[in-house]
Amino acid sequence: MSDVNPILSGSAQSIAAYQDAIKQSTQAVVEWLKQPEMYQGKTVEQLRERISLNFTSQGLGNQAAIERAVEYFLKDSLLVHHAQCVAHLHCPSLVISQAAEVLINATNQSMDSWDQSPSATIIEIKLIEWLREQVGYAAGDAGVFTSGGTQSNLMGLMLARDAFFARQGHSIQQDGLTGDLSKIKVFCSESAHFSVQKNMALMGLGYRSVTQVKADAFSRMDLADLKDKLAQAKANGEQVMAIVATAGTTDAGAIDPLADIAALAAEHQIWMHVDAAWGGALLLSEKYRDFLNGLELADSVTLDFHKQFFQTISCGAFLLKDARHYELMRYQAAYLNSDFDEEAGVPNLVSKSLQTTRRFDALKLWMGLEALGKKQYAEIIDNGVTLARDVAEFVKTQPHLELVMEPQLASVLFRFRPQSDDIAFVALLNQRIGDVLLASGSANVGVTEADGVTCLKLTLLNPTVCLEDVKVLLASVKATAEQLLKA
Numbered sequence: 333m334s335d336v337n338p339i340l341s342g343s344a345q346s347i348a349a350y351q352d353a354i355k356q357s358t359q360a361v362v363e364w365l366k367q368p369e370m371y372q373g374k375t376v377e378q379l380r381e382r383i384s385l386n387f388t389s390q391g392l393g394n395q396a397a398i399e400r401a402v403e404y405f406l407k408d409s410l411l412v413h414h415a416q417c418v419a420h421l422h423c424p425s426l427v428i429s430q431a432a433e434v435l436i437n438a439t440n441q442s443m444d445s446w447d448q449s450p451s452a453t454i455i456e457i458k459l460i461e462w463l464r465e466q467v468g469y470a471a472g473d474a475g476v477f478t479s480g481g482t483q484s485n486l487m488g489l490m491l492a493r494d495a496f497f498a499r500q501g502h503s504i505q506q507d508g509l510t511g512d513l514s515k516i517k518v519f520c521s522e523s524a525h526f527s528v529q530k531n532m533a534l535m536g537l538g539y540r541s542v543t544q545v546k547a548d549a550f551s552r553m554d555l556a557d558l559k560d561k562l563a564q565a566k567a568n569g570e571q572v573m574a575i576v577a578t579a580g581t582t583d584a585g586a587i588d589p590l591a592d593i594a595a596l597a598a599e600h601q602i603w604m605h606v607d608a609a610w611g612g613a614l615l616l617s618e619k620y621r622d623f624l625n626g627l628e629l630a631d632s633v634t635l636d637f638h639k640q641f642f643q644t645i646s647c648g649a650f651l652l653k654d655a656r657h658y659e660l661m662r663y664q665a666a667y668l669n670s671d672f673d674e675e676a677g678v679p680n681l682v683s684k685s686l687q688t689t690r691r692f693d694a695l696k697l698w699m700g701l702e703a704l705g706k707k708q709y710a711e712i713i714d715n716g717v718t719l720a721r722d723v724a725e726f727v728k729t730q731p732h733l734e735l736v737m738e739p740q741l742a743s744v745l746f747r748f749r750p751q752s753d754d755i756a757f758v759a760l761l762n763q764r765i766g767d768v769l770l771a772s773g774s775a776n777v778g779v780t781e782a783d784g785v786t787c788l789k790l791t792l793l794n795p796t797v798c799l800e801d802v803k804v805l806l807a808s809v810k811a812t813a814e815q816l817l818k819a
């Protein structure tokens with residue numbers, strides 16, 4: 333094999349090898365797409381047994397390596413586009429996103445400096461400018477593409493922390509954390525994403541720095557409790573460095589009262605970050621855009637495009653209202669963003685990102701917007717929200733099912749209700765229903781908790797899924813439950 337050049341280049345031999353490898357891979361994908369089963373239903377043990385690395389002295393060659401990936405990876409992958417694959421905020425992807433990946437991967441541009449990604453840097457900046465406009469921010473380019481919501485939330489919390497200390501004349505960047513850190517708090521609702529906790533731990537402030545505000549019956553941040561807890565914090569001598577509001581909680585799809593929270597944050601001079609990883613999709617909605625009113629008041633915003641924007645993983649963004657805050661994380665590396673470059677107006681995105689080497693994921697959204705246009709993008713986003721409402725109405729008509737909460741975005745929380753008031757028994761039964769459905773390979777239904785009791789969740793992102801498909805799924809939930817009850 334060693335006389336074969338493995339690198340992608342313009343040589344005739346490399347181009348032929350590239351075309352062969354891509355053709356073989358896409359043909360395998362086409363077969364996989366047609367697979368009827370959502371999942372071939374192998375257990376953890378079976379997959380561990382089956383899968384092993386074959387790193388040989390001479391190498392297997394591209395063809396054999398691809399064949400092995402098809403056999404050991406592709407065949408036992410979850411069909412994310414399958415109508416019964418509705419467990420998570422995990423979307424089927426746009427065809428155009430696949431085409432974008434081909435371009436992104438083959439060109440292998442890196443977004444850290446302009447000389448590694450000239451046209452890509454300009455496209456990303458223009459897309460950030462466009463996203464800011466959608467949010468309702470002033471014109472500008474403060475923001476960056478990220479690996480997803482977790483990283484965008486980290487950027488929001490980090491800049492909030494650093495701005496908080498900067499107001500007291502202290503540079504976190506230069507001197508690190510200081511003072512009585514046990515007094516520093518971040519507020520979010522008890523339904524906020526766990527990355528708030530994880531990020532606060534990462535930032536040296538720990539889980540204990542997170543004050544959880546109560547959620548109301550619809551999983552939205554309870555304003556009265558927010559006011560109480562702000563007053564309590566003040567009385568305790570605590571300082572609140574940020575309030576994280578959520579636009580689209582992971583389970584219920586709840587959107588916190590953004591404008592009211594913003595007013596309180598402004599009154600107390602607290603940074604407001606909005607985690608719109610899921611609900612941000614409504615920026616493109618025709619019917620539900622007003623759910624996001626108040627988003628423009630946030631100091632920073634998290635958006636995720638690998639959720640209800642239907643882009644392949646990874647694709648997210650972070651937007652910063654006031655560009656001056658970016659100074660708090662500026663780092664100059666002579667070889668990436670030198671003084672000379674900055675004076676000459678060369679944009680090096682490394683100074684806006686936590687990452688250095690970074691994928692050109694912005695191209696996926698760019699091409700998606702151009703390919704689908706406003707009307708179709710709105711349709712595929714609105715479809716899920718409308719479908720969730722229809723499914724909820726149907727669930728209400730089913731005597732053995734209990735609707736846990738009226739849907740707000742594209743998810744439906746419900747339970748199978750046997751004739752039993754034993755909550756532990758109901759919880760276990762619903763957990764087992766989810767497990768059995770996945771093990772059988774027929775469906776992937778979310779299993780989560782509402783008010784501390786296990787329930788099932790349908791996350792209806794897929795715009796090709798209709799009410800009839802969901803009825804089929806609910807029938808298998810029922811059949812599975814009855815089997816389990818018999819056994």
Ligand SMILES: *Cc1c(COP(=O)(O)O)cnc(C)c1O
Binds near residue numbers: 481581
């Ligand atoms: C998915 C999600 C996140 C995490 O985003 P990743 O892209 O998975 O890192 C954060 N917040 C909310 C509300 C989410 O739904």
